[in-house]
Amino acid sequence: MAGERNLETLLRDMKPEMQDGIFVFCAISADMDVPVGIKPLLIFREQEATTLVMRKEEAERAGLHYQFASRLLTLTVHSSLEAVGLLAAVSGRLAEADISVNAVSAVYHDHLFVPAHRADEALALLQGAADRD
Numbered sequence: 001m002a003g004e005r006n007l008e009t010l011l012r013d014m015k016p017e018m019q020d021g022i023f024v025f026c027a028i029s030a031d032m033d034v035p036v037g038i039k040p041l042l043i044f045r046e047q048e049a050t051t052l053v054m055r056k057e058e059a060e061r062a063g064l065h066y067q068f069a070s071r072l073l074t075l076t077v078h079s080s081l082e083a084v085g086l087l088a089a090v091s092g093r094l095a096e097a098d099i100s101v102n103a104v105s106a107v108y109h110d111h112l113f114v115p116a117h118r119a120d121e122a123l124a125l126l127q128g129a130a131d132r133d
Contacts, residue, residue, distance in 0.1 A: 001078070002080060003078045003079045003080030003081065003083065003107075003108065004077060004078060004079055004080060004083065005079075005080045005082060005083045005084070006083075007083070007084065007085045007086060007089065009077075010075075010077055010079055010083060010085075010086045011086070011089060011129065013077040014075040014076070014077045014086070014090070014126065015075070015076040015077060016073045016074065016075050016076070016112075016123055016126040016127060017073065017074050017076055018071055018072070018073055018119060018120075018123050019071070019072040019073070019074060021055045021056070021057075021071075021072075022055065022056040022057075022069050022070070022071065022116050023041065023053055023054065023055060023056065023069075023070050023071070023072050023113060024053070024054065024055075024056045024059050024066035024067065024068060024069055024070070025051055025052070025053055025066060025067055025068045025070075025102075025113075026040075026051070026052045026053075026054065026059050026064040026065065026066045026067075027048075027049040027050070027051055027052075027065075028049060028050050028052060028064070029049060029050070030045065030046070030047065030048065030049050030050055032050065034050075034052065035062050035064075037062070038052065038054065038058065038062055039054070039058070040052040040053055040054040040058075041053050041054055041055075041072075042104060052064070053113070056069060068102070068113070068115070069115070069116045070102070070113040070114055070115055070116055070119075071113070071114055071115075071116050071119035071122075072111055072112070072113055073111070073112040073113075073114060073119070073122060073123055073126065074109050074110075074111050074112075075090070075109055075110045075111070075112070075126075076109060077109070078108050078109065079105075079108075079109065079110055081105060081107065086110060087103050087105070087110060089129075090103075090110075090112065090126060090129075091103065093125055093126065093129050094112075094114065094122055094125065094126075097121065097122075097125055099114055099115065099118045099121065099122050099125070100114070100115060101113065101114050101122070
């Protein structure tokens, strides 16, 4: 089934949910393999380093330096990878409240990493935005 592309429908049906746990961003050398036993939620390779996004306790167990303790909000609407404007609208609403966001799009959903200490506020803002639209 193809994902939704209509922005009005996406905003109305986004139904954000907060996932359990604290997630962090770790950087390892670009030429280094992911340490054995680590199961990151996300791996992204850049020229300077490889970023691993994983649960905080896993990073601590592995002795990895990390930054940006965050909570993961998932927009549960099945959005198309070709949808236009959803992340712009969502990040704009969070920016108005001075809440940073690191977004990741996957085949079925969009995912937002927001500062852990502002996660409840971010969730409420997005739930309220969906109710308004």
